[in-house]
Amino acid sequence: MxxxxxxxxxxxxxxxxxxxxxxxxxxxxxxxxxxxxxxxxxxxxxxxxxxxxxxxxxxxxxIRPRLAVTSTPDGQPAIRVRTIGGAHTYPRDRIDRIRLLDFRRIGRRTGQLEFDVLHHDAPATAPVDALRDDTRLVVFSRWDLGADLGAVADDLRLAGFVVDDERR
CATH class of the missing domain: 1.20.5 (Single alpha-helices involved in coiled-coils or other helix-helix interfaces)
Structure with a gap:
């Protein structure tokens, strides 16, 4: 369901x-x-x-918007990432992992929203249950998105994505 x-x-x-x-x-x-x-x-x-x-x-x-939640023609949720090289759309089944992280830098905590997305020619499932080396890492900070990363993660969850919250 x-x-x-x-x-x-x-x-x-x-x-x-x-x-x-x-x-x-x-x-x-x-x-x-x-x-x-x-x-x-x-x-x-x-x-x-x-x-x-x-x-x-x-x-x-x-380069706007940097990140957008859209849908594929068949109705599956997808993310669109815009870079200098153009816009790239990744449907939910091409996203290996989404993580919300917290790092300590120069005496203060900063957050990152990380997407591990599969290359277009990578298989959808890994052959073994281990770390994949056929993914592309896309990292966003609050500066990139202009919003609280926790709120962005909540919006991604509402759209149907699984977001791992690994903040301390």
Whole structure:
């Protein structure tokens, strides 16, 4: 019996104001680099930092949504992951595992939502009950999705996915 909720598309991406702030910061750094043109090291460092911030801002504004819950033509729930290389859709049977993790970094806890997805030519079931080496790891943070990872995991569960909560 299928107890999953009716599926409506749910999407997550980096918040536009945050991406815009990165772009503004990049422009400020580029202007500061021009202003500090008398100092070659400052020009190079601030110019490079400004270009990196502008690139990251463009990435966050253009690659949207980063993660979406959709359905396949036969009604099976699927996730769509968008990257620079394009959008990739993985139906539920091509997702090996979804984990919600918690790590301690630089004195604070940060979360990650990990998807182990099967390559298009990988068999749906592993030949032995062991770790698979034919999967692709897709990792999202709160920055990538613009939402609390616990809430995203809850939405994924409502859509019919199994999410392992391995937070401490």
């Amino acid at each position: 299928d107890n999953s909720a009716p599926l409506s598309t749910t999407e997550w991406a980096t918040p536009r104001p945050a991406a815009g702030a990165l772009g503004i910061g990049g422009l400020i750094l580029l202007l500061a680099a021009v202003w500090a043109a008398g100092d070659p090291a400052g020009l190079v460092l601030m110019g490079a930092a400004g270009l990196l911030l502008l690139g990251f801002s463009g990435y966050a504004l253009l």
